[in-house]
Amino acid sequence: MRKEVKFYTIKKEIRILGIDDAPFKFGRDKRTMLIGVVFRGGSYLDGVLRSDVEIDGVDATEKIIDMVKRAKFKDLRVIMLDGLGFGGFNLVDIEKVFMETSLPVIVVVRKMPDLNKIKKTIAQMKHSDFYLRCIEKAGVPREVETRKGKSIYIQYHGLKFEDAERIVKISATRSLIPEPIRVAHLIASGIALGESKGGA
Amino acid sequence: MRKEVKFYTIKKEIRILGIDDAPFKFGRDKRTMLIGVVFRGGSYLDGVLRSDVEIDGVDATEKIIDMVKRAKFKDLRVIMLDGLGFGGFNLVDIEKVFMETSLPVIVVVRKMPDLNKIKKTIAQMKHSDFYLRCIEKAGVPREVETRKGKSIYIQYHGLKFEDAERIVKISATRSLIPEPIRVAHLIASGIALGESKGGA
Numbered sequence: 001m002r003k004e005v006k007f008y009t010i011k012k013e014i015r016i017l018g019i020d021d022a023p024f025k026f027g028r029d030k031r032t033m034l035i036g037v038v039f040r041g042g043s044y045l046d047g048v049l050r051s052d053v054e055i056d057g058v059d060a061t062e063k064i065i066d067m068v069k070r071a072k073f074k075d076l077r078v079i080m081l082d083g084l085g086f087g088g089f090n091l092v093d094i095e096k097v098f099m100e101t102s103l104p105v106i107v108v109v110r111k112m113p114d115l116n117k118i119k120k121t122i123a124q125m126k127h128s129d130f131y132l133r134c135i136e137k138a139g140v141p142r143e144v145e146t147r148k149g150k151s152i153y154i155q156y157h158g159l160k161f162e163d164a165e166r167i168v169k170i171s172a173t174r175s176l177i178p179e180p181i182r183v184a185h186l187i188a189s190g191i192a193l194g195e196s197k198g199g200a
Numbered sequence: 201m202r203k204e205v206k207f208y209t210i211k212k213e214i215r216i217l218g219i220d221d222a223p224f225k226f227g228r229d230k231r232t233m234l235i236g237v238v239f240r241g242g243s244y245l246d247g248v249l250r251s252d253v254e255i256d257g258v259d260a261t262e263k264i265i266d267m268v269k270r271a272k273f274k275d276l277r278v279i280m281l282d283g284l285g286f287g288g289f290n291l292v293d294i295e296k297v298f299m300e301t302s303l304p305v306i307v308v309v310r311k312m313p314d315l316n317k318i319k320k321t322i323a324q325m326k327h328s329d330f331y332l333r334c335i336e337k338a339g340v341p342r343e344v345e346t347r348k349g350k351s352i353y354i355q356y357h358g359l360k361f362e363d364a365e366r367i368v369k370i371s372a373t374r375s376l377i378p379e380p381i382r383v384a385h386l387i388a389s390g391i392a393l394g395e396s397k398g399g400a
Contacts, residue, residue, distance in 0.1 A: 035391075044374055045245070045383050048390025070395060174244055183245050187387055190248025191235075195270060 005104045007077075007163040012170055013040040015075050017103075018180025019064060020082040021053065022192035029055060032087045035188040036067045038076065039180035042173030047071070048187065053087040058127050060090040061097060061134075068101045078167055081107045082181045084138050084155065089125060091134035094157040104158030106168060108181050109141050112153055146172040205304045207277075207363040212370055213240040215275050217303075218380025219264060220282040221253065222392035229255060232287045235388040236267045238276065239380035242373030247271070248387065253287040258327050260290040261297060261334075268301045278367055281307045282381045284338050284355065289325060291334035294357040304358030306368065308381050309341050312353055346372040 016039050024032035036049035051067050053060045068079065084107050085091045094105040115135065122131045141153035144165050152172075156164040171178035177185075190196035216239050224232035236249035251267050253260045268279065284307050285291045294305040315335065322331045341353035344365050352372075356364040371378035377385075390396035 044379075045386055048386050048396040050391050050394050179244075186245055186248050187391075191250050191387075191391055194250050196248040 003158075005102075005159050005163075007159065007166075010163065010166050010170060011041070013043060014077050014167060014170065015040060015046070016078050016080055016167070016171060016178070016180045017049075017068060017071060017076055018080045018082070018178065018184040019067070019086070020181060020184035020188045021086040022188040023197075024055060024087065024192070026055065026088065031055060033188060033192060034060075034063055034067070034086055035184050035191070036071070037180055037184045037187065038071060039171070039183065042171035042179040045183060053090050055090070056088045056125065056127075057090045058130055060086045061093045064092060064097055065100045068097075068103060076103060078159070079103050079105045080171075080178055080180050081105065082185060083107065083109060084134060089122065089127075089131060091131045093130075093134050093137060094155070095137045098158035104164070105156065106159075106164045107138060107141075107155040108168070108178060109153040109155070110177070112141060112143075115140070144168050146176045146178075150176055152176055203358075205302070205359050205363075207359065207366075210363065210366050210370060211241070213243055214277050214367060214370065215240060215246070216278050216280055216367070216371060216378070216380045217249075217268060217271060217276055218280045218282070218378065218384040219267070219286070220381060220384035220388045221286040222388040223397075224255060224287065224392070226255065226288065231255060233388060233392060234260075234263055234267070234286055235384050235391070236271070237380055237384045237387065238271060239371070239383065242371040242379040245383060253290050255290070256288045256325065256327075257290045258330055260286045261293045264292060264297055265300045268297075268303060276303060278359070279303050279305045280371075280378055280380050281305065282385060283307065283309060284334060289322065289327075289331060291331045293330075293334050293337060294355070295337045298358035304364070305356065306359075306364050307338060307341075307355040308368070308378060309353040309355070310377070312341060312343075315340070344368050346376045346378075350376055352376055 018037045022033040031052045034051040038047035051063045138155040143151045145151045186196040218237045222233040231252045234251040238247035338355040343351045345351045386396040
């Protein structure tokens with residue numbers, strides 16, 4: 001079992017699986033769609049995968065692992081998540097995703113989350129123990145400057161920070177956000193709402 | 201009412217709306233999903249739109265016009281269709297699409313269709329008169345070489361062949377097929393089947 005993947009070189013067209021969920025209506029929907037995009041670095045789309053997760057459930061980790069296994073794109077090198085939670089608070093155990101798929105995971109966060117506030121909210125939820133463990137495992141988000149003077153934050157598992165940082169910078173070709181995440185977001189929101197909304 | 205749009209210059213990042221339908225099961229499904237992607241030339245995705253059409257119906261023309269109007273991307277310059285029919289034989293009146301949206305239409309066809317065979321099939325269908333008119337209006341597909349020695353075919357309305365040809369070549373950056381069509385196909389098949397299938 002590897003503790004970390006070593007990236008000797010990082011190609012500009014490194015294959016990334018970017019994952020985002022579709023917007024949903026709390027109280028109405030039980031599940032929401034999960035979209036995976038296979039992307040070549042920050043350049044182009046190679047494939048699209050669909051799955052779904054339970055709102056505020058605990059199946060996101062398994063659903064992501066399944067998605068990777070189904071993908072069978074053999075040169076997939078890294079997984080990128082648009083935040084740690086899908087379908088509301090259905091948080092991902094990124095250590096487990098790495099263990100089961102052997103692919104390192106990078107979680108992309110637009111702004112520094114208030115972890116204490118999140119932990120307080122979670123404390124009152126059904127799956128609080130599991131969620132808190134997922135947050136602990138993901139670690140404190142670290143800053144990555146993807147444009148001059150403008151940053152996003154990442155959590156990561158299964159690779160060094162320096163490698164995660166390089167992969168994020170290589171793939172953020174069109175905006176502050178890596179392309180696999182930007183495009184997964186456009187697809188998920190476009191399909192769910194009829195037209196895509198900005199702000200991945 | 202303009203008979204043709206003149207393209208004085210064609211920018212590499214000309215905004216194109218590429219449209220494809222999702223695979224469906226004949227006899228089971230009444231309707232299938234229509235996916236529109238707003239693409240900058242052959243380079244990147246700017247937005248995703250969803251609609252639907254009736255299998256072997258006559259609403260594809262209206263659905264496409266609605267999609268364009270909803271898009272409101274003001275600098276959209278041209279529409280590209282993956283074939284003339286969506287949801288089986290739900291053919292598109294590309295003259296009407298042009299008249300109603302003021303955007304020229306390019307229909308992308310992978311190989312030269314057997315028009316006589318298609319007309320014979322259509323003659324036995326419910327909406328045969330309308331379908332035959334759509335085929336007449338679209339004209340005989342013309343060859344465009346998108347890679348050395350490799351061609352696709354296009355039908356078009358509302359612009360000169362030379363302009364249509366340039367737009368197709370500019371946007372076919374990753375394969376023989378223009379990116380807006382390749383990507384619309386990946387999304388439509390990925391969403392409908394759970395994972396995308398090649399061969400836009």
